[in-house]
Amino acid sequence: MESSLQTALRAAFHPRSIAVIGASNDLNKLGGSEIRLLREAGYAGKIYPINPKEESIQGLKAYPSVADVPDEVERAVIILPTRLVPDAVRDCAKKKVKVVQIYSAGFGEFGEAGKALEQELLAAAKEAGMRIIGPNCIGTYSPSGRISFISGTSLQSGHVAFVSQSGGIAFDIIDRGEVLGIRFSKVISIGNSIDLDHPDYLEYLLEDPDTKVIGCYMESVRDGQRLLQLLKRLTPKKPVVVLKGGRTESGTQSVASHTGSLAGNYQIWQALFRQTGVIPVTSVDEMLTALLALQSLKTYPAGRVAMIGNGGGATVLATDTLEERGLKLAKLSSTTVERIAQLGVANNGRNVNPIDLPAYELSVKEGQLFGDLVRAFSQDPNVNYILFHINLIPFATYGNLAEILEQFARQLETVDPSAVNLVGVLRSNEKPEIEAVRFEAMRKLHQLGIPVFRTVEQGIYGIAVAANGLGGVR
Amino acid sequence: MESSLQTALRAAFHPRSIAVIGASNDLNKLGGSEIRLLREAGYAGKIYPINPKEESIQGLKAYPSVADVPDEVERAVIILPTRLVPDAVRDCAKKKVKVVQIYSAGFGEFGEAGKALEQELLAAAKEAGMRIIGPNCIGTYSPSGRISFISGTSLQSGHVAFVSQSGGIAFDIIDRGEVLGIRFSKVISIGNSIDLDHPDYLEYLLEDPDTKVIGCYMESVRDGQRLLQLLKRLTPKKPVVVLKGGRTESGTQSVASHTGSLAGNYQIWQALFRQTGVIPVTSVDEMLTALLALQSLKTYPAGRVAMIGNGGGATVLATDTLEERGLKLAKLSSTTVERIAQLGVANNGRNVNPIDLPAYELSVKEGQLFGDLVRAFSQDPNVNYILFHINLIPFATYGNLAEILEQFARQLETVDPSAVNLVGVLRSNEKPEIEAVRFEAMRKLHQLGIPVFRTVEQGIYGIAVAANGLGGVR
Numbered sequence: 001m002e003s004s005l006q007t008a009l010r011a012a013f014h015p016r017s018i019a020v021i022g023a024s025n026d027l028n029k030l031g032g033s034e035i036r037l038l039r040e041a042g043y044a045g046k047i048y049p050i051n052p053k054e055e056s057i058q059g060l061k062a063y064p065s066v067a068d069v070p071d072e073v074e075r076a077v078i079i080l081p082t083r084l085v086p087d088a089v090r091d092c093a094k095k096k097v098k099v100v101q102i103y104s105a106g107f108g109e110f111g112e113a114g115k116a117l118e119q120e121l122l123a124a125a126k127e128a129g130m131r132i133i134g135p136n137c138i139g140t141y142s143p144s145g146r147i148s149f150i151s152g153t154s155l156q157s158g159h160v161a162f163v164s165q166s167g168g169i170a171f172d173i174i175d176r177g178e179v180l181g182i183r184f185s186k187v188i189s190i191g192n193s194i195d196l197d198h199p200d201y202l203e204y205l206l207e208d209p210d211t212k213v214i215g216c217y218m219e220s221v222r223d224g225q226r227l228l229q230l231l232k233r234l235t236p237k238k239p240v241v242v243l244k245g246g247r248t249e250s251g252t253q254s255v256a257s258h259t260g261s262l263a264g265n266y267q268i269w270q271a272l273f274r275q276t277g278v279i280p281v282t283s284v285d286e287m288l289t290a291l292l293a294l295q296s297l298k299t300y301p302a303g304r305v306a307m308i309g310n311g312g313g314a315t316v317l318a319t320d321t322l323e324e325r326g327l328k329l330a331k332l333s334s335t336t337v338e339r340i341a342q343l344g345v346a347n348n349g350r351n352v353n354p355i356d357l358p359a360y361e362l363s364v365k366e367g368q369l370f371g372d373l374v375r376a377f378s379q380d381p382n383v384n385y386i387l388f389h390i391n392l393i394p395f396a397t398y399g400n401l402a403e404i405l406e407q408f409a410r411q412l413e414t415v416d417p418s419a420v421n422l423v424g425v426l427r428s429n430e431k432p433e434i435e436a437v438r439f440e441a442m443r444k445l446h447q448l449g450i451p452v453f454r455t456v457e458q459g460i461y462g463i464a465v466a467a468n469g470l471g472g473v474r
Numbered sequence: 475m476e477s478s479l480q481t482a483l484r485a486a487f488h489p490r491s492i493a494v495i496g497a498s499n500d501l502n503k504l505g506g507s508e509i510r511l512l513r514e515a516g517y518a519g520k521i522y523p524i525n526p527k528e529e530s531i532q533g534l535k536a537y538p539s540v541a542d543v544p545d546e547v548e549r550a551v552i553i554l555p556t557r558l559v560p561d562a563v564r565d566c567a568k569k570k571v572k573v574v575q576i577y578s579a580g581f582g583e584f585g586e587a588g589k590a591l592e593q594e595l596l597a598a599a600k601e602a603g604m605r606i607i608g609p610n611c612i613g614t615y616s617p618s619g620r621i622s623f624i625s626g627t628s629l630q631s632g633h634v635a636f637v638s639q640s641g642g643i644a645f646d647i648i649d650r651g652e653v654l655g656i657r658f659s660k661v662i663s664i665g666n667s668i669d670l671d672h673p674d675y676l677e678y679l680l681e682d683p684d685t686k687v688i689g690c691y692m693e694s695v696r697d698g699q700r701l702l703q704l705l706k707r708l709t710p711k712k713p714v715v716v717l718k719g720g721r722t723e724s725g726t727q728s729v730a731s732h733t734g735s736l737a738g739n740y741q742i743w744q745a746l747f748r749q750t751g752v753i754p755v756t757s758v759d760e761m762l763t764a765l766l767a768l769q770s771l772k773t774y775p776a777g778r779v780a781m782i783g784n785g786g787g788a789t790v791l792a793t794d795t796l797e798e799r800g801l802k803l804a805k806l807s808s809t810t811v812e813r814i815a816q817l818g819v820a821n822n823g824r825n826v827n828p829i830d831l832p833a834y835e836l837s838v839k840e841g842q843l844f845g846d847l848v849r850a851f852s853q854d855p856n857v858n859y860i861l862f863h864i865n866l867i868p869f870a871t872y873g874n875l876a877e878i879l880e881q882f883a884r885q886l887e888t889v890d891p892s893a894v895n896l897v898g899v900l901r902s903n904e905k906p907e908i909e910a911v912r913f914e915a916m917r918k919l920h921q922l923g924i925p926v927f928r929t930v931e932q933g934i935y936g937i938a939v940a941a942n943g944l945g946g947v948r
Contacts (some may be wrong), residue, residue, distance in 0.1 A: 074625045120845055151871070166787025168865065175867055176903045218789055250803050251794035257825045258786040282798075283791065283931050313640025313691055313719055313731040317757065320725035324756075329724050349729045391642065393649055397625065430928075435909040454904075457757050 008131035008196070009204040011098035013142040015075035016045045019066045019097070021088050022079035023049030023057045030103060031079045031232035033151075035060070041148040042156055048073060066091045069278040073112065075097050077139075082106035085135065099196075100125070102135035108192045108260025109136060115260065118194045125195060136259060137191025138167030141174055143184060144210065148404045150174055158183020159212035160291050161284035163201045165190055165219045165259055172284055173215065173291075176207050179439075180292050181446040187208040192259045199226040206234050213294040214238055215287055219245045220261035224272070231276035239469060241279040242288045244269055279465060286461070289453065293462030296451040297421045299469025300384035304330035306368070307354035309389035309425070309456075315356040318389060320455045325464040327385075329353050336380040343372050353377075359394035363404045371411025378420040385463050389456045392434055401434070405441035412448055421466070425450040425459040482605035482670070483678040485572035486543055487616040487660050489549035490519045493540050494572070495562050496553035497523030497531045504577060504685070505553040507625075515622040515629055522547060547571050551613075556580035559609065560594045567602035573670075574599070576609035582666045582734025583610060589734065592668045593743055599669060610733065611665025612641030615648055618684065619659060624648055632657020634765050637675045638734055639664055639693045640719070646758055647689065647765075653913075654766050655920040659684040666733045673700040682710050687768040689761055693719045694738065700748070705750035705916035713943060715753045715764045718743050741887045742823045753939060760935070763927065767936030770925040771895045773943025774858035776802035780851040781828035782844070783863035783899070783930075789830040792863060792930045799938040801859075803827055810854040818844050827851075833868035837878045845885025852894040859937050863899035863930045876909070879915035883922065891923055897939070898926040899933040 002010065018038065024031035031051075035058050038047055039283045049057035052064040063069050066076060066088070076097045078088050085104050092100045102121070107114040118135070125132050139149030143157040149290075153174055153332045160182055164170035166218060167189040174187050185208065198221045206213045214234065232239055239328065246255035247266040255261060273280045281287045299346070305316055305327050332340070332353055340352045357374060362370045370388075377386045395404050405426075415422060424445050428434045453459040476484065492512065498505035505525075509532050512521055514891060523531035526538040537543050540550060540562070550571045552562050559578050566574045574681075575597070581588040592609070599606050607614070613623030617631040627648055634656055638644035641663040648661050659682065662675060672695050679685045682796045688708065708714055719739040720729035747754045755761045779801050781792055796803065804816070806827055812828045824830070836844045851860045869878050879900075889896060898919050902908045916926045927933040 029758060156589055164787070166785070166790070168785035168868075169787035171867070172785075172788075172865065172901075179904045194723075219787075219790065236934075243791070245790035245794065248797035250797045251790055254790045254793040255826065258790055258830070282795070283929065284788075285931070311640070311642035313638070313643035313693075314646075314758075316640070316693065316725055316728045316732055318718035319728040320719065320721040321756070323722035323724045324688070351728065354728060356732070391646065393645070394642075427646075429646075430653045430909070430913065432906065432910040432913050434904040435904070437904050439904065455757065455759055457691040457759070 004129060005131070005200055007205060008099040010203070011047060011074040012101070012133060012140055012188070013147070017048065017072060017074050018043070018045060019048040019050050019069060019073045019076040019269060020079065021050040021066060021439055023051050025054065025057050029342050032058070034077055037148055037151060040151060041146045043146040046071065066095050066097065069095070073118050076100045077103060079103040082117070086117060086124065087120045089132070090124045095123050096128065099131045099133060101133040101137065101140065102191070103138065105136040107135045108194065108256060110260070116214045118192065122194055127317055132195035133188070134191035135194065137189040138170065139189055141170070141184065141187040154178045154183070156183050156297065157185065157210065157339040159185055159210060160215065160295050161185045161208070161211040161213070162187040162215045163190060163198060163205070164188065165193065166217050167191070169217045169284060173287065174378065176288055177291065179452060180326040181442070182288070182292050182295055189410065192261065196197060197222050199223060199230045202230045202234060206230065206237070212238055213291060215241045215243070215291050216242045217245060219259050220264065228272055228276065231272070231278055235277040239294050240272060241281055241287060241294070243284070243287045245279050247282070285458070287401035288460050289458045290465045292451045293466040297385070297463065297466035298421065299380055300467055301469070302384055303327040303463070303467035304382055305385045305387055305463060306330045306332070306380070306383045307387045307389065308357070308373055309354070309391070310357060310359045310376070311391050311395055312356050314389065314391060314456065315354045317386070318460065319354055321457055321460045325460050327460065327464055327467060330380070330383040333380050333382055336376050337368055339376040340373065343369060343376070345373065360398050363395060363399060363407070367404065367411045371414065374415055375411065377416045379406055382422055384467070385421045385423055386458055387423045387425065387463065389427065390457065391427040392438060393429055396434065402437045402440065406444065409441065409444040409448065412445070412450065417449055422450045423459050423463055424450050425454070425456050426452055427455065478603060479605070479674055479677060482573040483675070485548040486607060486614055486662070487621070488574065488619040490544060491522065491544060492517070492519060493522040493524050493547045493550040494538060494553065495524040495550055497525050497536065499528065499531050499802050505529070506532070508551055508553060509627060511622055514625060515620045515824070517620040520545065532559055540569050540571065543569070550574045551577060553577045556591070560591060560598065561808070563595045563606070564598045567604050570602065573605045573607060575607040575611065576665070577612065578611040581609045582668070582747055583732060584734070585655065594632035596668055601819050604671035607662070609668065611663040612644065615644070615658065615661040628652045628657070630657050631659065631684065632769065633659055633729060634689065634769050635659050635679050635682070635683060635685040635687070636661040636689045637664060637672060637679070638662065638691040639667065640691050641665070643691045647761065650762055651765065654762055655916070655925060656762070656766050656769055669698050673697060673704045676704045676708060679710070680704065684729045685824065686712055687765060689715045689717070689719045689765050691719060693733050702746055702750065704744070705752055709751040713753060713762060715755055715770050716747060717758070717761045717767070748751070759932070763932045764937050764939045766925045767940040769921060771859070771897065771937065771940035774941055775943070776858060777937070777941035778802040778856055779859045779861055779937060780804045780806070780850070780854070780857045781863070782831070782847055782860045783828070783865070784831060784836055784868055785865050786830050788863065788865060788930065789828045791939050792861070792934065793828055795931055795934045797922045799934050801934065801938055801941060804854070804857040807854050807856055811852050813850040814847065817843060819847065834872050834905055837869060837873060841878065841885045842879035844882055845888065848886065848889055858941070859895045859938065860895055861897045861899065861902065861933055863933065865901040866912060867903055870908065876911045876914065879911065880918065883915065883918040886919070886922055886924065896924045897933050897937055898924050899928070899930050900926055901929065
C-alpha cells in the first residue's frame with residue numbers, strides 16, 4: 001500500500017487532477033502562466049481553474065472555490081495574496097486534496113507574523129492529512145507527469161532528481177542542465193518547506209525507480225537526525241550531491257531573509273556529509289558538473305585517465321589537475337604504446353599519455369589521427385576514462401571549425417561506449433561565433449552519450465566525482 | 475645607458491628591423507604567416523625575409539642569408555628545420571643581431587641530443603653578446619610595437635604583461651583576454667628559455683613604465699635565487715600572478731616533454747610565492763580572472779562589498795563565497811539604509827545588503843530601481859566594491875534582454891567610477907542566442923571600465939585578488 005507520503009508526492013509529480021487557485025486569464029500573471037505552462041507541457045489530467053470572479057479561464061470552466069469542483073482534486077497550486085492563503089488551504093483540506101503547493105510568498109521569510117501564518121496552514125493541513133509543498137516555492141518539474149514551470153524547456157525524461165530550497169536554483173539547474181545534456185526524473189522547488197522537508201523528498205526518491213542520481217540545494221532542515229538516517233540509506237544506492245546555502249555567518253543571515261529558516265553550523269553539515277558519503281559542492285557550476293558526470297559516466301574507483309588534446313601548457317596543467325583531484329594517468333599496455341608509436345606520435349620524447357598534438361595534426365584526414373588515438377586508448381583495459389580537450393580557437397584558425405568538430409564526432413561514433421567513458425572538453429573564447437559552433441558540437445556529442453565541459457578543470461572534476469561514484473569526493 | 479638585457483628586450487618588443495629567417499611565400503606556412511602577421515599588425519620597421527631560394531617574398535626583397543642584409547638587423551626570427559637552426563644563429567651572431575627568437579622546436583624537449591644542440595646555440599650567441607628567446611616559442615605580442623602572433627586580435631595597448639613558458643597559453647591569454655577586456659603592454663612566449671629566462675623578462679618588466687600588472691605561466695626556472703630576488707623587488711610595485719605548470723609528479727613529467735625542463739618541487743615554489751607575495755593560481759581561467767580584476771579594480775584591503783542581483787539562492791551562495799574568500803559585506807550607513815528603504819526595497823525582512831530582487835522588479839522603469847540602488851551603494855563610504863550579478867535567463871523571459879541590459883548600462887553610466895569599484899557578473903545558460911546578447915552587453919560595460927565575469931564565484935575571486943592587491947591572496 002502507498003504510504004501517505006508516497007500518495008502526496010505521487011500527486012505532486014503525477015497528479016490526475018490539478019486545481020489552480022488564483023487562476024487568471026492574464027498570461028503575464030503567475031496565475032495565468034501556471035495553466036499555460038501545464039498545457040504547453042502536454043499535461044493530460046484535469047485542470048480546474050479557481051477564481052470567484054471568472055466564469056471561464058483560458059477556455060476552461062472556472063470555479064469560485066475548490067469546494068465547488070465536482071470531481072476529486074489531487075493536487076492544488078495556490079497563487080494568491082498571502083492573506084488569502086490560509087482560507088484556501090482550509091478549503092483544500094476540506095476537499096481532501098492530497099497535496100497543496102503554495103506558490104505565494106510572505107511567510108516565515110517575512111519574520112514572526114509570517115511564521116504564525118505558517119502555523120495556521122500547518123494546523124489546517126495536518127487535521128486533514130493533506131501535505132504542503134512550500135510556501136514560497138515556484139513549482140514542480142516532472143517530465144513523465146507532463147508538468148513544468150519553465151517555458152520552452154525539454155520534457156525529455158532522465159534519471160537525475162533535484163530538490164531545491166531555492167526556486168531560482170531549481171530553474172537554473174533545469175535550464176542550464178538541459179543545455180549540458182542533463183535529463184531529469186523530477187525537480188522540485190520546496191520553498192520554506194514548513195511541512196514536506198528534505199527528508200520527505202529524499203525518502204520518496206529513495207524508492208523512485210526513475211531516479212538514479214540526486215542533487216539538493218539545502219539551506220536548512222528541521223529534523224537533522226531523520227536527514228542523517230535517510231542519507232545513510234540513500235548514498236549506497238544513489239549518489240547524492242548537496243549544495244549547502246548558508247555555510248558562513250553572513251550566508252546564514254542571508255538564508256533567514258530568503259526562506260526564513262536557520263542554516264545551522266556548517267561544520268555540523270560537513271560532518272554529516274562525511275559520515276554519509278554525500279558529495280558536497282559549493283556552487284551551481286560544481287553541482288551541474290557533478291550531476292552531469294554522475295549521469296553520464298560509470299564508476300571506476302581506480303580513476304585511470306588517458307588524455308589527448310591540443311596545447312602543451314594545457315596538457316601540463318591538465319596533468320597537474322588530474323593528480324590534485326586524486327586521479328591517475330593510465331599506464332598504457334605495451335600493445336597500446338606500440339599502436340601509438342605506429343601512428344607516428346610517440347617519438348622525440350613525446351608522451352603517449354597524455355598526448356599533446358597541435359590542431360593542424362589532430363585535424364588531418366578528417367580527424368583520422370584523433371580517432372585512431374582515441375580508439376587505441378579505448379581498447380586498453382588500463383584506461384577507465386578518456387578525456388579529450390579541444391581548444392577550439394586554433395582549429396578555427398586552421399580550418400572550418402564546425403566541419404572539424406563534425407569529423408571528430410564521426411570518429412567518436414566508432415568508439416565502443418561500453419568499453420570506456422569518454423569525456424569531452426571544448427574550450428572557447430566566449431565569442432558568439434565560437435559559442436554557436438560549440439553549442440552544435442556539444443549537441444552532437446550528447447547524442448553519443450558524451451558529456452562536454454567548458455574547462456579542463458571541470459572535466460577532471462567530473463571524472464573525479466564519477467570515479468568515486470557512490471562514495472563521494474573531497 | 476641601456477643594459478644589454480634592456481637592449482635585447484627593447485629589440486624584442488620594439489624592433490626597428492626584423493629578419494625572418496625561413497620566410498616563405500606560402501601564407502599557410504609559419505615562415506609565410508610571420509610576415510603577414512607583422513603587416514596586419516601595422517609594423518612600421520624594416521622587414522627582411524631570408525630565404526636562399528627566393529628573389530622576393532610577399533613583395534619584399536629576399537636575402538639568401540642574414541649576412542647579406544645591407545642594414546642593421548635588430549631582431550631575427552628563426553623558422554627553420556631544427557638542424558638548420560645552429561648555422562642561422564651563428565649568422566645572426568656575426569651580423570650583431572640584438573635578439574633572436576627561435577620559433578623552431580625539436581631541442582631540449584626531444585631529449586639529450588636536443589639539449590646538446592641548445593648548448594651550441596648558447597655558445598654562438600654568448601660570444602657575440604646576442605640574446606636568445608626560445609627555442610620552441612611562438613612569438614611576441616607588443617601592441618605599441620605593432621607586433622603580434624595572432625591574426626585579427628586587438629592591438630589596443632594596456633597595462634598587463636604576460637610571460638609564458640607555453641605558446642598555447644600565451645595565445646589563450648591574449649585571445650580570451652581580449653574578449654574579457656584585458657589590454658596588454660607585452661605578451662611573450664619564452665619556450666625552452668635556454669638563454670633569456672623568467673628573471674630576465676621580469677627584470678625588464680620591473681622598469682617598463684607601460685606594465686602595471688604581471689602574469690606568468692612558469693614551468694621551470696634556471697636561477698631560483700635570482701627569481702626570488704626579482705619577485706621581492708617586483709611585488710611591492712606591481713602585482714605578479716603566477717600559474718605554475720608541473721605542480722605534481724605527473725605534471726612534472728609532462729613538463730619534461732613540453733619544454734625539456736625540470737619543474738622542481740611545488741612546495742618550494744609555494745614557499746617562494748608566500749615569501750614574495752606572488753598571487754598563485756592553478757588554471758588559465760583563474761589567471762584571466764586575476765589579471766582582469768587587477769587591471770580594472772582598485773585595492774581596498776578592507777574588502778567591503780555591496781551586492782545586488784536576482785535570485786534568492788544565488789544571493790545566499792554569493793554571500794557564503796564572499797566570506798569564504800575573506801571579504802566582508804559592507805555595513806551600510808544609516809543614510810544609505812534610509813535611501814534603500816525609501817525605494818521600497820528594505821521591507822518585510824529583506825536585507826539591504828545583499829539585495830535580492832526578482833528580474834521583473836529590477837527591470838521596471840528602464841532599470842531605474844537597479845540604477846537607484848547601485849547609486850545608493852556607490853555613495854556610501856563604507857562600500858569598496860559593488861558586485862551586481864544578473865542571471866540573464868529570467869530577464870529574457872520577462873522582456874527584451876538586449877534592451878534591458880542596455881538600460882542597465884545607461885544606469886551605470888551615471889555612477890561615479892572614482893567613488894567605487896563596480897564588478898559585473900552576467901550569468902548565461904550557454905545558449906547561442908543568450909551568449910550573443912551577453913557578449914554585446916559585456917562590451918558596453920567594458921566601455922564603462924566595468925569588468926564582467928561569467929559566474930558569481932569568479933567575480934568574487936576577482937574582488938578578493940584586487941582587495942589584497944599587491945599583497946597576494948590565499
